[in-house]
Amino acid sequence: MRTYTIRQLINVFIINQSLHWMVIGVIIPVMTLIQLEKGLDLFQVGISIAIMSGAVIVLELPTGGLADAIGRKRLYLISMTVTILSMFIVLISWDFYSIAAGYFVMGVARALSSGSIDAWFVDEFMEINPQGNLQKALAKAGIFIPLGIGLGSLLGGVLPMTLGQWTKTLPGLDIYSGNLIIAMVFGGIQLLITFLIVHEHQPPQSAKFWEGFKKVPETLSTAIVFGIRHRVVFLLLLIALAWGVGLSGLETFWQPQVKGMLASEEQTWIYGLLSAAYFLAASLGSWAITPICSLFNNHYPLVLFGVRFLMGSFLALLAFQTHLIGFSIFYVVLFSFNGMSNAPHGTLFNREVPSERRSTLLSFESLFMQTGGLLGTLILGYLANTYSIPIAWWVGAAILMGSAFLYLLIPKSKV
Numbered sequence: 207m208r209t210y211t212i213r214q215l216i217n218v219f220i221i222n223q224s225l226h227w228m229v230i231g232v233i234i235p236v237m238t239l240i241q242l243e244k245g246l247d248l249f250q251v252g253i254s255i256a257i258m259s260g261a262v263i264v265l266e267l268p269t270g271g272l273a274d275a276i277g278r279k280r281l282y283l284i285s286m287t288v289t290i291l292s293m294f295i296v297l298i299s300w301d302f303y304s305i306a307a308g309y310f311v312m313g314v315a316r317a318l319s320s321g322s323i324d325a326w327f328v329d330e331f332m333e334i335n336p337q338g339n340l341q342k343a344l345a346k347a348g349i350f351i352p353l354g355i356g357l358g359s360l361l362g363g364v365l366p367m368t369l370g371q372w373t374k375t376l377p378g379l380d381i382y383s384g385n386l387i388i389a390m391v392f393g394g395i396q397l398l399i400t401f402l403i404v405h406e407h408q409p410p411q412s413a414k415f416w417e418g419f420k421k422v423p424e425t426l427s428t429a430i431v432f433g434i435r436h437r438v439v440f441l442l443l444l445i446a447l448a449w450g451v452g453l454s455g456l457e458t459f460w461q462p463q464v465k466g467m468l469a470s471e472e473q474t475w476i477y478g479l480l481s482a483a484y485f486l487a488a489s490l491g492s493w494a495i496t497p498i499c500s501l502f503n504n505h506y507p508l509v510l511f512g513v514r515f516l517m518g519s520f521l522a523l524l525a526f527q528t529h530l531i532g533f534s535i536f537y538v539v540l541f542s543f544n545g546m547s548n549a550p551h552g553t554l555f556n557r558e559v560p561s562e563r564r565s566t567l568l569s570f571e572s573l574f575m576q577t578g579g580l581l582g583t584l585i586l587g588y589l590a591n592t593y594s595i596p597i598a599w600w601v602g603a604a605i606l607m608g609s610a611f612l613y614l615l616i617p618k619s620k621v
Contacts, residue, residue: 224354231358261313266573273565278326279406285318325565345549348492356485448609450578455586491545506550517543518606525596
């Protein structure tokens with residue numbers, strides 16, 4: 207017996223994911239500053255972030271398999287509990303090792319949440335309306351989710367100037383502790399709301415946690431073999447890898463690049479404004495992609511080829527910008543293309559994978575993205591340090607434009 211109508215299902219998904227990313231958004235503007243305030247140097251900050259990324263990469267697949275085995279809602283609730291724990295550890299941390307422990311737990315939480323609610327939504331949607339327009343539904347959600355993280359980021363930028371002025375007077379806390387406290391409160395609210403409004407219709411054999419846990423190796427092996435041997439899925443995995451490599455340099459180095467354009471180092475509000483514009487652009491891209499797909503008769507591979515190629519082109523043009531206004535325009539337009547690609551790419555991927563392996567394969571795709579990001583950070587970081595940031599971005603742009611052609615290898619019949 208179905209609990210939702212299609213509209214109700216989409217609304218529940220939007221609420222869940224918007225609040226989820228709003229929680230993350232509260233700490234995004236100060237993630238590095240938190241560590242610097244506690245006495246870490248930039249090298250130690252890099253190590254702690256690498257530890258978090260490593261935890262995600264190592265646990266991405268096992269946790270995806272666990273979601274398929276024990277239920278997506280159950281694993282997501284566990285992930286939010288671990289998220290709150292990670293923020294508490296960082297809040298009370300006092301040196302590099304305690305902070306690194308907190309960021310490791312944060313990586314575990316991210317791996318646990320990856321592919322859980324997304325897979326739940328796709329399964330529920332396809333069961334309610336197997337012939338429904340999944341791309342349109344994902345695009346609608348994609349309008350609101352970036353707004354959630356953008357709102358969280360704006361709040362995260364204000365908290366050090368408000369609540370942080372009080373927390374810094376308390377023993378063991380500092381100006382950025384307010385961000386962690388508010389994120390923990392929001393995480394608790396998200397935990398309760400998810401428990402109340404998300405209803406999963408999982409198979410009876412998934413009811414017991416430890417029985418499901420024992421099935422993880424089998425679930426992983428079958429899903430990995432499927433992903434590698436399935437031509438369309440494998441192409442989409444390679445595209446995800448290229449995305450991680452191509453954009454990692456931009457995400458890592460846009461702040462120092464902008465810093466050189468500012469008249470004063472005190473103009474830090476510009477970073478917050480550009481961060482918010484990033485998410486607003488992604489939202490607008492999600493809004494625009496449905497009529498664009500309709501214009502091309504829902505030929506998603508062709509649309510994605512154009513969107514990905516333009517995204518790479520704008521990254522190449524961004525590298526030429528030496529003034530803040532020009533940089534801001536190209537930066538925002540670039541991420542609108544990124545927002546456009548999410549729904550049709552997700553539609554192609556989800557329509558090719560079976561329900562019983564969906565969480566694992568979504569985590570498999572995320573693993574490719576994370577691995578690409580790690581490779582890109584190392585390779586493009588070397589180029590940026592040895593030559594210049596623009597050269598690193600040109601290499602990233604070439605990778606993005608080259609990966610666009612992989613979409614053309616997906617037959618139209620697969621749409």
